[in-house]
Amino acid sequence: MPRSVTGPEIERLIQLLAKLPGLGPRSARRAALHLVRKKDELLAPLAKAMAVAVDAVVVCSTCGNIDTSDPCTICADPRRDASTIIVVEDVADLWALDRAGTYKGLFHVLGGVLSALEGVGPEDLNIARLAARAGAGEVREVILALSATVDGQTTAHYIGERLAGMDIAVTRLAHGVPVGGELDYLDDGTLAAALKARRPV
Numbered sequence: 665m666p667r668s669v670t671g672p673e674i675e676r677l678i679q680l681l682a683k684l685p686g687l688g689p690r691s692a693r694r695a696a697l698h699l700v701r702k703k704d705e706l707l708a709p710l711a712k713a714m715a716v717a718v719d720a721v722v723v724c725s726t727c728g729n730i731d732t733s734d735p736c737t738i739c740a741d742p743r744r745d746a747s748t749i750i751v752v753e754d755v756a757d758l759w760a761l762d763r764a765g766t767y768k769g770l771f772h773v774l775g776g777v778l779s780a781l782e783g784v785g786p787e788d789l790n791i792a793r794l795a796a797r798a799g800a801g802e803v804r805e806v807i808l809a810l811s812a813t814v815d816g817q818t819t820a821h822y823i824g825e826r827l828a829g830m831d832i833a834v835t836r837l838a839h840g841v842p843v844g845g846e847l848d849y850l851d852d853g854t855l856a857a858a859l860k861a862r863r864p865v
């Protein structure tokens with residue numbers, strides 16, 4: 665164990681920053697140093713923003729999105745086309761698809777995919793709520809934006825079966841698009857193209 669050069673408060677900050685995606689111990693140290701150097705301009709406002717976020721963050725009981733209101737900003741937006749729902753595994757996928765800007769419908773976040781290996785069954789995912797939304801009358805199309813893995817495809821198949829007989833088109837994004845938390849790495853044009861080139865499950 666190397667001897668620490670900072671007090672426990674800064675050491676704790678470094679340890680927590682190192683848990684962020686994309687930050688290893690080295691970059692966490694660099695970020696922590698930057699924060700403590702810019703105590704008034706950055707560290708204090710960041711701490712305040714985080715405290716506010718802790719109190720405000722909720723999971724939308726309609727779609728499973730993470731936001732500061734329930735229903736979330738997307739579900740509550742009357743300009744959205746309520747006849748279409750894109751089903752994603754993760755909130756990161758929702759943010760990526762929405763960022764692409766071409767889609768004006770609603771979303772549904774599953775919270776993962778079915779996995780026999782990891783013991784994830786339909787009841788562990790936000791699927792019953794999806795079926796309820798799809799069956800409520802307004803929905804015409806459900807677009808599955810799930811990963812091209814075996815588990816992703818099993819999940820797509822399961823949802824297709826679950827929604828069968830509802831008079832709803834169930835489609836999926838064009839093949840070759842990595843999803844499941846990875847949509848964020850795609851540029852907006854690729855996302856828009858994958859959305860446009862969707863086809864029946």
Ligand SMILES: [Zn+2]
Pocket residue numbers: 724725726727728729735736737738739740
């Ligand atoms: Zn929502």
